[in-house]
Amino acid sequence: MSGQTAVVIGGGIAGLATAALLAREGYGVTLLEQNAAVGGRAGSWEHDGFRFDTGPSWYLMPEVFDHFFRLMGTSTAEQLDLVTLDPGYRVFSEDGRPPLDILADGAANRAVFEREERGAGAALDRYLAGAAETYRLAVDRFLYSTFADLRPLLAGDLVRRLPRLARLLLEPLDRYAAGFVRDVRLRQVLGYPAVFLGTSPDRAPSMYHLMSHLDLDDGVRYPLGGFAALIDRIAALAADAGARLQTGARVVAIRTTDSSPRPRASGVDYRDASGALHSIDADVVVSGADLHHTETVLLPEALRTHPEKTWERRDPGPGVVLAMLGVRGRLPQLTHHNLFFTTDWKANFETIYGPDPGIPDPASLYVCMPSETDPDVAPEGHENLFVLIPVPADVSLGAGGMNGAGDRAIERAADAAIAQISAWAGIPDLADRIVVRRTVGPEDFATEFNAWSGGALGPAHTLRQSAFFRPGNASKKVDGLLYAGCSTIPGIGLPMCLISAELVLKRLRGDGGAGPLPEPLPAPQAERVP
Template identity: 65%
Template sequence: MSAPRAVVIGGGISGLATAALLARDGHQVELVEAGDQLGGRAGSWEQDGFRFDTGPSWYLMPEVFDHFFRLLGTSAAEQLDLRRLDPGYRVFFEEHPDPLDIHASAARNATAFEAIEVGAGRRLDEHLDSARRTYDMALEHFLYTSFTRRRNLLSPALVAHAPELLQLLAEPLERFVGRRFQDPRLRQILGYPAVFLGSSPDRTPSMYHLMSAMDLTGGVLYPQGGFAHLIDVIAALAEQEGARLRTSTRATRIITAPQPGRRRPRAVGVEVQDADGAVRTLAADVVVATADLHHVETTMLPPALQTYPERWWRRATSGPGAVLLLLGVAGTLPQLSHHTLFFTRDWQENFGAIRQGRVPSPASLYVCRPSATDPSAAPDGHENLFVLVPMPADPGLGRGGIDGAGSAQVEAIADEAIAQIAEKAGVPDLAERVVVRRTLGPAEFAADLGTWKGGMLGPAHTLRQSAFLRAGNASRKVESLLYAGSSTLPGIGLPMCLISAELVAKRLRGDDSASPLPEPAPGRAAADRARTADPGRTGAEA
């Protein structure tokens, strides 16, 4: 019997991870990516010796990466050169002259909180204890499940914590933090994780305070070579497992066929268009779509077979859009940490403007300076800055461009961001020192990545779009059509995308547990690595 054929649509991290896991499980895997490079939102761009990541830049939840690599017979330590950042990040506040550094030590952070507000150090310890308990509970019960077996939610551990969990789901993060901390600066630091989830503190369930267990306790990691290198590593592992990865190959239609005696048709292939315009069909026993779910459902399936048609999306809430700046800067910028945040005073106005489709001014900013840690990110004596300005998810804001060639609105937003960084961080000549400049706007996200409304992250993690209420990872109208990526379970972020790939593998194995897949024994992992190094050796010889 021949191996089952799997076609994976989308070459972002979730697609590559899916391809690797399914190939390891014995599938013949062909992955198709519309763009000319792999990575999806985790893209890259190079010019004049500068190497920019154009998407994710935070390496959080390292245990999820470790588990994923071990499933493939290797480890994060073998594949990546990870550096711990200390400080993990620096925060500038609009109405305060001095920034606050968040360190890799929970004790140092408690001391810093105490210096700002009496009693806040002890309360931070309590907050982080709660965050860790909630994080552990999420890993054990909520993240590695497709919620197909609802009795998993009735486990004794969850039943015992049901009142606490219900409160964490019902109470917004903003209110949860506000009950413990009074100083606006501390509230903003502890509410900021909502932004990672494509939402705002007043709309994100307080269950997500669990994210503080990552950046406020053990610091933040960075893979040398950037996140484009992480993509290269996972792509190489997928190919080592036997997956075929094709770029410049656009999926245009999911092909289905009726099944005698069954109500639902089955996915039997994917129609693709090559770079030269040629159209062909890839036969499949299972199709896994990891591209934007809205794009897949509304353009690759007829209305009668759409689980999530346009009317479903009209009720959904998008995460924000963004204007991105890729800046090569002459000279050094010690005023900025590897990760630096600039918070405006009035968050209600900032987040409210984005939800209402208005451009916030001033806007809260995020700046990544990878050249602080990674010499390969910029030429000697220069700095690499990635600036993210959250904006409405609205392609009408326009596209970016090189050296100011983007739309007038995108370039004006970029100019204001540069001026804001220059003033607050004390770099008055920042604009004059820029030697490479590229901007990207929501129109690029929509046109180049096919994202819903031009959003940069995916559907926001509001209560109605979290856990089992988020879009599922299997079509209800087409058998053997599965989904992975930030649009679906378990949600937004690189670790969540890795887990979403594992959920696909679990479904195909018939595993409906809430636990991660079992990892190969260390002996088998060593044998797997030996076979990869020398494919001619058998398992016994290895």
């Protein structure tokens, strides 16, 4: 057992999982979260009988969750009530074609593709075979690696795949997908995972076609109670393992002591909800906060591994406008997950990422209606809609508000999205049936989560910001300072954040292996049976 102490900054899923794993390892852990509740971007908001997940809403890579829970001596089945969604999601097109349902069964999805384009079923079979192989390679060789030791990357099976890997890294996802199907909508189904990775299909390496294995073959799940239930369970596991979780505690500085050859993290200073200043000593400091904020605000300039000038060359990914809508009456036109695709994707993404960024109109939207699956998220006879509009990561776009009181650009984007959903899905009275409305903009992400540039997801998964090119999880200037979360390896998304927590423990153990840790972690000494 460790017997050492650790402070974890930030109570998002990465911080909570890190606190849980370190407490299980025997560290005395204190987690400090600046907001009134844990969860970070994976938060929850309730109003007038509606409950909204305010962030992630897709449950993919179930084996990552399974592994984390087994590390903690439990199981997904014990912690969550998962439902498989069928259809997994519905696709609406600007050209007015009938909606396309992507189903829970891989064979059925091959038939769906074949109905849309002759020969596309067999093409999808080939595409998904490569996606499954790449996914397995990523899990076995990359996702669970700290890259502190690069020797596992020289393994024979990986070296033999280098020509294919080189192609997948250098060819963009949209071009790769176009080599399999011609139909625009089918190509969009294969390319949209790039948006979940904080980029666009023409900027994401085609290595990320592995994501299609998850939704088209493996299926999409949903935890009853929403993603707030997932956060609650991880927080409970951390507390049960002995971690102290403190909210309303805003860290203002990481403290260090002089040592050789580098300074060493010795704790943090934080302000409580009343503004009073406190200090906590620790042997290890782990920041699950935004890496830009950690490096440029919490550390003095001389101790920054990633000073401000390095961020000028990085891509923050997209911002978003969120609209949380409570709607009177049922909406059978929609399912749990809905994607609204514009025909000219290139123009859509150029508006977001190009040299003169702005808010697309029309935009490619994501609409989640969890009330299709979970009756507890909306009053009887009502629906719960979570609308996500990708926009530039630009705090000057402003903040959201209640009932249209947000900044002008944010409310106009929400109005346009509501009108678009109404027209494309055939719900002419949608705007009139909205009884609850709250919007969120990039400025809110910067204020509530210290998000760099107001970005919603984390630094984009472009080639220069993927795998070992992504910022590592340990400071190069301060010993005992580590990082977790979407800003560091392995990247964006709830599964990646869970893995990032495990990488902190691997780094502290000096474990340079490429694979996940053995299950379960030994129980804390007090829990062991003599």
